[in-house]
Amino acid sequence: MSDLKQAQEMMAAAVAAGKQQVDPELTSVTQLLRSLDRASKNVRTFGQKNAVAQKFFGQFYTELTTHLTTYGVLAFIVQRDGLFFKDELVYGSQTGDATENFAFKFYSDGIREIAFHQGIEEEDVLFFFDALWDTVGEAGTEDDDIVTRLWARNLSTLTIVTADEVMKISELDDVLTPQAKAPEEGSLRDALAEANAKDAKDKSEGQQRRPRLTSGVMGYEVSEQEMAELAKEIETESRRDSMLYILDILTAVLSSERSPELLNRLFDIFQGVLKSLIQGGHWSTAEHVLGLLSDAEAIRPDLLDGHKAKLRALFDQLASPEFITSIQQYLNTADQPRTDGLPNVLLMMGSSAVPALCTLLGNLEQPAHQTLVVNALVELAKDAPEAVARHLSDRRPAFVRNLLSLITRWNNPKLAENVEKILRYPDPLIRREAIRTLAILRPSGTAVKLIPLINDPDEGVRLATLKPLLTGNYTAPFSSWEPIVTAETFGDRPPAERRHIFHAMRATAGDEAVPYWTTLLTEWGWTNRKKREELALIAVDALAKLSTAAAQAALDTGTKKGTTAVKQACATALAGVGKHPRTA
Numbered sequence: 001m002s003d004l005k006q007a008q009e010m011m012a013a014a015v016a017a018g019k020q021q022v023d024p025e026l027t028s029v030t031q032l033l034r035s036l037d038r039a040s041k042n043v044r045t046f047g048q049k050n051a052v053a054q055k056f057f058g059q060f061y062t063e064l065t066t067h068l069t070t071y072g073v074l075a076f077i078v079q080r081d082g083l084f085f086k087d088e089l090v091y092g093s094q095t096g097d098a099t100e101n102f103a104f105k106f107y108s109d110g111i112r113e114i115a116f117h118q119g120i121e122e123e124d125v126l127f128f129f130d131a132l133w134d135t136v137g138e139a140g141t142e143d144d145d146i147v148t149r150l151w152a153r154n155l156s157t158l159t160i161v162t163a164d165e166v167m168k169i170s171e172l173d174d175v176l177t178p179q180a181k182a183p184e185e186g187s188l189r190d191a192l193a194e195a196n197a198k199d200a201k202d203k204s205e206g207q208q209r210r211p212r213l214t215s216g217v218m219g220y221e222v223s224e225q226e227m228a229e230l231a232k233e234i235e236t237e238s239r240r241d242s243m244l245y246i247l248d249i250l251t252a253v254l255s256s257e258r259s260p261e262l263l264n265r266l267f268d269i270f271q272g273v274l275k276s277l278i279q280g281g282h283w284s285t286a287e288h289v290l291g292l293l294s295d296a297e298a299i300r301p302d303l304l305d306g307h308k309a310k311l312r313a314l315f316d317q318l319a320s321p322e323f324i325t326s327i328q329q330y331l332n333t334a335d336q337p338r339t340d341g342l343p344n345v346l347l348m349m350g351s352s353a354v355p356a357l358c359t360l361l362g363n364l365e366q367p368a369h370q371t372l373v374v375n376a377l378v379e380l381a382k383d384a385p386e387a388v389a390r391h392l393s394d395r396r397p398a399f400v401r402n403l404l405s406l407i408t409r410w411n412n413p414k415l416a417e418n419v420e421k422i423l424r425y426p427d428p429l430i431r432r433e434a435i436r437t438l439a440i441l442r443p444s445g446t447a448v449k450l451i452p453l454i455n456d457p458d459e460g461v462r463l464a465t466l467k468p469l470l471t472g473n474y475t476a477p478f479s480s481w482e483p484i485v486t487a488e489t490f491g492d493r494p495p496a497e498r499r500h501i502f503h504a505m506r507a508t509a510g511d512e513a514v515p516y517w518t519t520l521l522t523e524w525g526w527t528n529r530k531k532r533e534e535l536a537l538i539a540v541d542a543l544a545k546l547s548t549a550a551a552q553a554a555l556d557t558g559t560k561k562g563t564t565a566v567k568q569a570c571a572t573a574l575a576g577v578g579k580h581p582r583t584a
Helices: 003-016 024-046 051-071 102-108 122-133 146-153 187-204 224-238 242-256 260-279 283-294 305-319 321-333 342-347 351-363 367-380 397-410 413-420 428-441 451-455 459-469 478-485 495-522 529-546 549-561 564-577
Strands: 073-079 082-085 088-092 111-117 158-162
Touching: 024 051, 024 082, 024 088, 024 102, 024 122, 024 242, 051 073, 051 111, 051 122, 073 102, 082 102, 102 111, 122 146, 146 158, 242 260, 242 283, 260 283, 260 305, 260 321, 283 305, 283 342, 305 321, 305 351, 321 351, 342 367, 351 367, 351 397, 367 397, 397 413, 397 428, 413 428, 428 459, 451 459, 451 478, 451 495, 459 495, 478 495, 495 529, 495 549, 529 549, 529 564, 549 564
Parallel strands: none
Antiparallel strands: 073 082, 073 111, 082 088, 111 158
């Protein structure tokens, strides 16, 4: 049975025995170890001067000093399986890869107990991180273990007990099995002090202690179960994604390499990595790489101007024809293409990529992929929308429709003139979208350029045009309407459409249209009598809604000179308005 399993059984037994009370010191220690793990790895990866690393280190150091102020000392027994505190396994190999596990590193370097004491300084903790990950950087220390590096500093506030020292203690097996005996913190140090005192006493009495071991070589047994676990870890490592493995190496090199020439070569490698990721549609990984490169100057403030220029070139190349073509080919040809991470990659291209993204938008085949590019352009092109608007004349309706949706979302009135240029676009669906977009960009003003669209052959376009004109927010002279309402074919339009036209004319031209309607009310003739009367009745409705003095005068004329139906309709309309004229 492994030590870890024994510890787990003891924990279960403690709960069963009724140990329900939470130990605040144990809770504090558990939180400290999480902070320690996070802070040490960030300092190792990004260096002590990095803002992110400093944030996590500051958090850990604050928690450590608070704990030491309360409890005086923080001591752990080190075993293969992890760190033990008060019988509890508080940090173990299950927290991550063995090569990243500092408990494993302590044990393999011969440390059996480590203790932090009150008054420890920030620089001492930073040195501890350097010693832990072998980043001290002093000449001649490359092959030193953690013990040697810590002893070289001789820190009074950070003490350790090594396996060599433990060998001096006669009850070796009991001391090295904290799970079974549950020693208090500092028990190894106390036992070591006792053994040293006894050894000194024996020497003073002329006694010679027989060494327990005849060899100076330290080691430990590995069980079959542990061998199987090691083999499993090796197998897992061998199956690890090669690209992620390479990125980990490149990140470590970026954070630590000092040679300018090697850094130049490193950025060239990053360029090839990005190209490979984009060609394969690995957007999330590409986003990770770009995020790392965008923080490179913060991670390495010592970068030379040439290095910074290479970094800018890496981002500039994202909008190159080669990269844009790679994105297009992947999205158009891959079977179930991935898109996770792609939106952020597009945003990282920057505003200089707008022309290239417009090209990409026009060439993509799937609406969902087009939407991703549109969303990126909303942000990247909002300060220079003309770069998008100039493509409105393109003869690909799907492309133009996406551009109009972009312009609608910006709601920039300056683009209204660009939209007006495509009111005669060949595709009627685009004409409808252009009218709707124009109504958003220019919700009031002159309707002169919209009124001709009421003669459009597509009914949807005609109705889309009338909708904003009926709001009363636009103006137009009757001369703009006259060619439409006096045309011989006007009476052939559907009744609902003729009614909408008259009311749109009322809303935009006002009293200027009254003479025309008066003519309809008083005009007699046997040809097309039914259509003439229908138009006259619609004119009565428009005049009643207009309700100005001129409109009421026209209705009064209709009661005298119109047909029987028109006379009756005019009288009813006048009764409705109560002969209380309003100003036009």
